Amino acid sequence: xxxxxxxxxxxxxxxxxxxxxxxxxxxxxxxxxxxxxxxxxxxxxxxxxxxxxxxxxxxxxxxxxxxxxxxxxxxxxxxxxxxxxxxxxxxxxxxxxxxxxxxxxxxxxxxxxxxxxxxxxxxxxxxxxxxxxxxxxxxxxxxxxxxxxxxxxxxxxxxxxxxxxxxxxxxxxxxxxxxxxxxxxxxxxxxxxxxxxxxxxxxxxxxxxxxxxxxxxxxxxxxxxxxxxxxxxxxxxxxxxxxxxxxxxxxxxxxxxxxxxxxxxxxxxxxxxxxxx
Amino acid sequence: xxxxxxxxxxxxxxxxxxxxxxxxxxxxxxxxxxxxxxxxxxxxxxxxxxxxxxxxxxxxxxxxxxxxxxxxxxxxxxxxxxxxxxxxxxxxxxxxxxxxxxxxxxxxxxxxxxxxxxxxxxxxxxxxxxxxxxxxxxxxxxxxxxxxxxxxxxxxxxxxxxxxxxxxxxxxxxxxxxxxxxxxxxxxxxxxxxxxxxxxxxxxxxxxxxxxxxxxxxxxxxxxxxxxxxxxxxxxxxxxxxxxxxxxxx
Numbered sequence: 001x002x003x004x005x006x007x008x009x010x011x012x013x014x015x016x017x018x019x020x021x022x023x024x025x026x027x028x029x030x031x032x033x034x035x036x037x038x039x040x041x042x043x044x045x046x047x048x049x050x051x052x053x054x055x056x057x058x059x060x061x062x063x064x065x066x067x068x069x070x071x072x073x074x075x076x077x078x079x080x081x082x083x084x085x086x087x088x089x090x091x092x093x094x095x096x097x098x099x100x101x102x103x104x105x106x107x108x109x110x111x112x113x114x115x116x117x118x119x120x121x122x123x124x125x126x127x128x129x130x131x132x133x134x135x136x137x138x139x140x141x142x143x144x145x146x147x148x149x150x151x152x153x154x155x156x157x158x159x160x161x162x163x164x165x166x167x168x169x170x171x172x173x174x175x176x177x178x179x180x181x182x183x184x185x186x187x188x189x190x191x192x193x194x195x196x197x198x199x200x201x202x203x204x205x206x207x208x209x210x211x212x213x214x215x216x217x218x219x220x221x222x223x224x225x226x227x228x229x230x231x232x233x234x235x236x237x238x239x240x241x242x243x244x245x246x247x248x249x250x251x252x253x254x255x256x257x258x259x260x261x262x263x264x265x266x267x268x269x270x271x272x273x274x275x276x277x
Numbered sequence: 278x279x280x281x282x283x284x285x286x287x288x289x290x291x292x293x294x295x296x297x298x299x300x301x302x303x304x305x306x307x308x309x310x311x312x313x314x315x316x317x318x319x320x321x322x323x324x325x326x327x328x329x330x331x332x333x334x335x336x337x338x339x340x341x342x343x344x345x346x347x348x349x350x351x352x353x354x355x356x357x358x359x360x361x362x363x364x365x366x367x368x369x370x371x372x373x374x375x376x377x378x379x380x381x382x383x384x385x386x387x388x389x390x391x392x393x394x395x396x397x398x399x400x401x402x403x404x405x406x407x408x409x410x411x412x413x414x415x416x417x418x419x420x421x422x423x424x425x426x427x428x429x430x431x432x433x434x435x436x437x438x439x440x441x442x443x444x445x446x447x448x449x450x451x452x453x454x455x456x457x458x459x460x461x462x463x464x465x466x467x468x469x470x471x472x473x474x475x476x477x478x479x480x481x482x483x484x485x486x487x488x489x490x491x492x493x494x495x496x497x498x499x500x501x502x503x504x505x506x507x508x509x510x511x512x513x514x515x516x517x518x519x520x521x522x523x524x525x526x527x
Contacts, residue, residue, distance in 0.1 A: 041447040042418075156317070185316035185474065186519040193523045212447060219523040255452035257481035259520065260504040265456035266481070269449035 004174055004206040005031040005053065008067035012048045012057060023048040023061075025230035031174070035200065035207045037217035037238065039252075040227035046210045049227070050176045053208070054093050055083040070174065089119040092172035096179040098159030102151040108135075108162045109147030112169055119170045134165040138195050157188035161195065168199060175200065178210045193220060214241070214252050226252075229276035248275055280343025282307040282436055282468040283328065288337035290320070290327050297323045299492045300337070307342075307435070310462065310469040312483030312500070314476055314516070320492035321472045325438045328470070329360050341436065356386060359429035363441035365421035369413040375399070375424050376409045382432050398427040402457060419450035423457065430461060437462075439471040443478065455482060476520045480504055488513045 012024040024045040029036070040046040052063050055075065068075045070091060075083070095101040103111055112131040116122060122130070128147075135143035138161040151159055160180065167175065180196065181189040197220065200207045211217045218224055218241040226234040226249045234246040244250055251269035283305040290298040298320040305311040313321040326332040328339055330350040339346045341358060362368040370378060379398055383391045399409060402423040413421055422442060429437060442458065443451040455478065462469060473479045479486050480500045488495040488510070496510045508514055 041449065187316065187515055190519050190523055197523075214448075215522050252448060255449050257452075257455065257475075257477040259477050259480050259517070263481075265459060266452040268452050268456065271449075 003030040003032055004071060005208075006067055006069045007031075007049075007053070008065060010049065010052060010063070010065040010068060012045070012052050012061055012063050014058070014061050022230055024052065027227070027230075027232055029225060029232070029235070031206050031208065033204050033206050034223065035209060035221040037209045037211065037221035037224040038227060039211055039214050039217050039224060041212055041252075043229075044227040045230040046227050047178055050093070050178050050208060050210050053174075054091060054176055055087055056093070085119075088115055088167075088172075089170050090172055091174045091176065092167035092170070094160075094163055094167050094175065094177040094180045097183040098151065098156060098163050099183070101163060102159060104151055107148050107150055108154070112147075112162070112166045115166050116169050130169060131165070134169045135162070137168075137199065138162070138165045139191075140165075155188075156184050157192060160184060160192050164192070164196060164199070168203070171203070172205065174206045174208070176208045176210070179212070180209075181216075182211070182213070214249070215256070231276075233275060246275075247272070279307060281305060281340075282309070282342060283311075283470060284338075284340040284343075285324070285328070286338045286340075288324065288327060288339060289335050290323050290332050291335045297332070297492050298327065301489075301492075301494050302337075303487055303494070303497065305468055305470060307468055308466050309485070310471065310483045312479035312486035313470070313472045313489060314474065314479050314486055315489035315495075316474060318491070319489040321489050322440050323492075324489075325360065325440050325470060325472055329358065329438055330354075352386060355382075355434075356432050357434050358436045358438060359432060359434040360438040360440065361422070361425050361429050361442045364445055365418050365425055366413075366445070368425055369421055371413060374410050374412055375404075375416075378413075378424060379428055379431055382428060386432060388432075394431055398431045401430065401461065402427045417450075418446050419454060422446065422454050426454075426457065426461070430465075433465075434467075436468045436470065439469060441473055442471070444474065451478075458482070476503070476516055488516065 008028045010024055010027045011022065013020050013022045027049055038046045038049060051057050057063055065076060109131055112134060113127045116127050116130060132143045132147060135146055140146050140158065140161055146154065154162065181192050184192060209217055209221055218238040221238045224236060224238050224241065225232050226246065228248050234244060234249050236244060244253065254267045255269055257266060281304040286302045288298060288301050289296065301324060313324060315321045323332050327334050341354065346354065376395060379395045380391055383394060388394060395409065396406060399406065404420060404423050416424065443454050446454060461467065471479065471482055480503050483500050485499050487497045490512055495512050496508065498508065508517065
């Protein structure tokens with residue numbers, strides 16, 4: 001199986017007044033048509049890794065890598081126009097909070113149609129039809145009605161489904177989901193994940209699932225990468241999460257309160273400086 | 278029998294036509310830790326805010342330490358009841374140093390020995406004296422929440438209202454803050470009323486809890502019963518199932 005995405009020694013850094021901040025420091029992985037989870041706490045570089053692949057690193061950030069290739073296309077050498085053609089069409093990204101990531105002054109339907117028509121020469125009627133099909137595919141019961149609603153008129157779960165519909169309508173090969181369900185209620189979270197799970201499987205996409213929630217990621221993905229201070233500290237099959245060996249991964253697993261486990265006080269993470277080396 | 282620390286009877290909160298909280302009753306004994314769980318819009322935060330006087334009660338009564346509260350809260354009330362909010366980024370004044378933040382409640386309530394109290398409060402929440410003259414933007418999320426807890430404790434209240442105190446924090450920092458809260462509760466015999474969307478956090482922290490949905494109480498039960506899955510309502514069951522994470526369909 002040839003790799004969909006090949007990342008080797010990716011580094012992302014930001015110059016600031018007080019010196020250069022290295023957000024990502026030498027991350028390497030390959031991705032096939034599988035579900036890969038990237039887990040870490042705030043500041044671990046997980047989101048910047050996703051953004052660098054997507055080409056959404058802020059202007060002043062610097063990206064270096066030995067290799068950053070998507071389907072054989074060198075993303076480091078690609079022009080802005082080439083990146084734009086990929087973005088949304090072949091690589092798509094779902095962001096955390098539909099309240100902020102959808103355009104508030106455009107109806108949901110128009111936003112989906114806009115995505116589609118940016119990337120494919122389709123007519124108005126066909127685009128509408130495909131948008132409605134996509135809304136139905138994310139299990140929105142009344143697609144015709146939701147098509148004409150503005151983002152503020154729908155719930156968080158509905159907004160996130162619309163976001164997934166918008167991202168998948170152009171049929172991407174790689175989907176990057178950055179905390180796609182963290183802003184949602186637990187029960188809604190599971191519904192959205194089930195939809196994402198089914199669509200990714202049906203369409204044979206590659207998925208990068210970025211989250212702070214180690215348990216959620218391991219129940220959803222095939223493989224998990226754990227990041228700390230801009231580096232990968234551990235990589236393991238999701239099913240074998242319980243056998244994690246790195247003290248950081250173990251600490252993360254341990255410090256969550258569990259229903260039925262009477263542990264007072266909770267074990268806390270003892271951060272070792274050598275993890276960040 | 279001593280009066281309950283917090284007794285709420287038939288509390289209703291309405292914002293114009295929208296009823297956010299409908300006929301909710303509960304009692305919390307002194308020294309007890311009580312949890313409120315539910316999804317967004319369930320009214321759990323509104324309940325805490327109504328106790329603190331931040332949301333208008335349109336019906337029902339709230340009594341603290343046996344005393345029924347009126348429409349306005351007096352200073353004596355805020356010496357007994359303090360609140361910690363969810364967002365450590367939004368709940369601290371961005372242009373005040375930690376020292377100034379902690380001085381404010383002391384000045385309002387006319388405490389004399391501010392100097393020693395501030396030092397002690399910072400020490401109690403595990404922040405050294407080095408943090409005293411910093412601004413909140415120079416602190417991490419966990420450190421900010423510690424400052425917010427110090428600010429609430431500095432008046433030596435008997436009841437702490439905690440509105441999602443750890444949901445904006447990383448898991449490892451959450452564990453530290455939860456431990457800190459348990460530690461101060463044990464040391465001072467505090468009564469907690471804690472709101473969270475996370476069943477695991479609430480069962481960890483509380484003796485008893487109430488599950489809420491659409492502004493109403495669904496079920497009130499002991500944390501031990503929840504842990505043993507002795508629940509009687511379907512909604513509680515679905516919350517329990519959801520907290521166990523995603524399951525792939527076969």
